Amino acid sequence: xxxxxxxxxHVADYFKVLSELSRxxxxxxxxxxxxxxxxxxxxxxxxxxxxxKHLKILAQAGIVSRTPRGVSVYYEIAEPFIFDLCELVxxxxxxxxxxxxxxxxxxxxxxxx
Amino acid sequence: xxxxxxxxxHVADYFKVLSELSRxxxxxxxxxxxxxxxxxxxxxxxxxxxxxKHLKILAQAGIVSRTPRGVSVYYEIAEPFIFDLCELVxxxxxxxxxxxxxxxxxxxxxxxx
DNA sequence: TTTTCATGAAACTATATAGTTATATAAAAG
DNA sequence: CTTTTATATAACTATATAGTTTCATGAAAA
Numbered sequence: 001x002x003x004x005x006x007x008x009x010h011v012a013d014y015f016k017v018l019s020e021l022s023r024x025x026x027x028x029x030x031x032x033x034x035x036x037x038x039x040x041x042x043x044x045x046x047x048x049x050x051x052x053k054h055l056k057i058l059a060q061a062g063i064v065s066r067t068p069r070g071v072s073v074y075y076e077i078a079e080p081f082i083f084d085l086c087e088l089v090x091x092x093x094x095x096x097x098x099x100x101x102x103x104x105x106x107x108x109x110x111x112x113x
Numbered sequence: 114x115x116x117x118x119x120x121x122x123h124v125a126d127y128f129k130v131l132s133e134l135s136r137x138x139x140x141x142x143x144x145x146x147x148x149x150x151x152x153x154x155x156x157x158x159x160x161x162x163x164x165x166k167h168l169k170i171l172a173q174a175g176i177v178s179r180t181p182r183g184v185s186v187y188y189e190i191a192e193p194f195i196f197d198l199c200e201l202v203x204x205x206x207x208x209x210x211x212x213x214x215x216x217x218x219x220x221x222x223x224x225x226x
Numbered sequence: 227t228t229t230t231c232a233t234g235a236a237a238c239t240a241t242a243t244a245g246t247t248a249t250a251t252a253a254a255a256g
Numbered sequence: 257c258t259t260t261t262a263t264a265t266a267a268c269t270a271t272a273t274a275g276t277t278t279c280a281t282g283a284a285a286a
Contacts, residue, residue: 008141008256009134011203012136017127020125024121038232045276054274088197089127089128093127183253195250
């Protein structure tokens with residue numbers, strides 16, 4: 001039985017939110033704790049309007065939470081789980097790099113013989 | 114110390130490959146084992162050229178492997194790890210749905226009182 | 227009130243890419 | 257040789273969206 005494509009679509013959408021470098025940068029800047037928009041802009045070096053749009057997308061996806069406090073608005077990671085995801089992928093990618101350099105070494109050995 | 118954006122970019126690219134419904138459908142059709150392109154087309158209902166392009170992207174990302182056999186070309190999951198990723202996200206999404214329906218029930222209770 | 231600051235949103239441009247149609251390639255069947 | 261089958265590729269269209277510029281809003285400061 002093929003999985004219901006409707007459920008798969010939600011998974012795809014979730015991955016899509018995490019598939020932009022700028023959004024990952026915003027998330028990483030929030031890893032150390034709640035920050036307001038200005039702080040996020042400073043830490044990431046992204047444009048103000050751009051950060052605002054990304055934060056909206058992240059909030060709609062339920063990945064960050066939004067809480068106005070005084071003049072400014074603070075954002076916070078609502079699903080720390082995303083860092084597990086990113087780590088899993090990162091580990092897999094570095095594992096792959098290691099394997100590749102290992103194979104290169106073996107090729108070198110063959111060439112010298 | 115902010116993570117090197119270069120590493121983050123690779124993570125984002127990996128998520129991007131998984132962020133398309135059609136590609137997830139192709140991957141799911143390969144979950145039960147190696148299949149040739151025609152079989153993938155039949156199981157997913159996607160167009161031939163479209164499937165071919167998606168398979169190329171998946172192969173370049175190292176997620177599937179390509180092995181010509183006789184007349185046809187067989188593709189196979191090279192990183193079963195992706196199904197773990199999809200399951201993690203799927204579980205998280207259904208958990209969220211559960212929480213939401215739970216909250217709805219509590220609201221109903223309040224309304225009746 | 228006027229100015230400044232923090233955030234959000236609209237409008238626009240530029241780019242990427244999903245899907246389709248048509249064609250290419252190559253091998254087997256007739 | 258010609259046709260069919262299996263896959264890949266090129267060219268094209270349509271759409272989505274990242275980033276920017278500009279403006280809006282609202283609250284505090286001057």
